[in-house]
Amino acid sequence: MLSWRVILPFLLTGTIWGSTWFVITGQIDGVPAAWSVFYRFALATPALFLVAALMKRRLRLSGPEHRLAMLVGLFQFSGNFLFVYHAELYVTSGIVAMMFGLLMVPNALLARFVLGERTQGGFWIGSAVAIVGVSLLLVHEWRANPDAGVIGGNVGLGIVLAMLGILAASVANVIQANPTGRGVPMVSLLAWAMLYGTIFDLGFAFVTAGPPPFPTGTNYWAGIVYLALIGSVITFPLHYNLVREIGAGRTAYNSILTISVAMLISTLFEDYAWTPLTIGGMALAVVGMVLALRARRQKSVQVQQSAQMRHPAD
Numbered sequence: 001m002l003s004w005r006v007i008l009p010f011l012l013t014g015t016i017w018g019s020t021w022f023v024i025t026g027q028i029d030g031v032p033a034a035w036s037v038f039y040r041f042a043l044a045t046p047a048l049f050l051v052a053a054l055m056k057r058r059l060r061l062s063g064p065e066h067r068l069a070m071l072v073g074l075f076q077f078s079g080n081f082l083f084v085y086h087a088e089l090y091v092t093s094g095i096v097a098m099m100f101g102l103l104m105v106p107n108a109l110l111a112r113f114v115l116g117e118r119t120q121g122g123f124w125i126g127s128a129v130a131i132v133g134v135s136l137l138l139v140h141e142w143r144a145n146p147d148a149g150v151i152g153g154n155v156g157l158g159i160v161l162a163m164l165g166i167l168a169a170s171v172a173n174v175i176q177a178n179p180t181g182r183g184v185p186m187v188s189l190l191a192w193a194m195l196y197g198t199i200f201d202l203g204f205a206f207v208t209a210g211p212p213p214f215p216t217g218t219n220y221w222a223g224i225v226y227l228a229l230i231g232s233v234i235t236f237p238l239h240y241n242l243v244r245e246i247g248a249g250r251t252a253y254n255s256i257l258t259i260s261v262a263m264l265i266s267t268l269f270e271d272y273a274w275t276p277l278t279i280g281g282m283a284l285a286v287v288g289m290v291l292a293l294r295a296r297r298q299k300s301v302q303v304q305q306s307a308q309m310r311h312p313a314d
Contacts, residue, residue, distance in 0.1 A: 018261025077197025130288025
């Protein structure tokens with residue numbers, strides 16, 4: 001844990017992923033969110049295939065493996081990201097990041113029913129504490145929004161969209177952990193999944209947002225490059241090297257750093273207001289997540305709570 005080959009990628013991935021939540025806000029300012037999702041993965045997909053080739057991972061998939069990649073792409077690189085990009089139209093980026101810190105809860109539930117994996121009571125106690133903490137943050141967000149009382153509008157709509165994004169990401173997590181998914185190099189599965197997701201994103205953008213816009217702002221395209229290459233492609237090998245070095249359980253603590261960075265950036269650049277309610281909520285959320293992560297599974301969980309399968313920032 002004290003080796004630089006552990007500390008450096010741990011800090012880099014947590015900091016980068018924490019920053020991507022805020023960068024997303026620049027991608028939805030005056031540009032349809034669906035097109036921004038497509039542009040991001042249109043750039044990231046060939047780069048990820050290149051990474052897989054450089055790592056000498058097999059890229060040829062069997063029929064069942066391609067079908068799995070299609071499903072992962074639909075849920076992860078389409079549903080998850082489309083929901084989250086739209087959620088950030090209504091909810092502070094750091095709060096959406098905090099909500100995604102609870103991804104371990106639907107992961108555990110789906111893994112229990114789909115893969116037959118169990119968790120100990122400490123996991124659920126910690127998760128309950130974290131849920132209470134995040135709920136307090138959402139209450140503050142709701143109160144701070146002048147249109148919070150409008151049914152289906154603003155914060156309420158953003159919360160629903162974020163929850164749908166979490167569910168989509170969780171489904172992707174679980175289905176990639178089946179025997180077919182475990183037989184494919186992860187970077188290869190992700191490359192193909194991203195390709196299929198990008199194709200769906202293109203169709204969805206055309207249907208819902210019309211012809212593609214071509215923003216002229218340098219900041220917009222710099223954000224696309226950052227999210228695609230830095231936030232998605234470069235961090236993948238770093239993350240999986242951490243999993244190999246210190247295990248998936250310890251690597252999962254990276255999510256605490258991620259949400260801390262996201263909330264710090266929201267404070268500095270989105271004028272997020274800290275009150276006794278939000279401070280208490282943040283403290284409960286972090287403590288609860290730590291307690292949940294410390295609880296050992298009764299059976300080694302194959303579901304990777306990894307960043308690319310965890311939040312849209314990757």
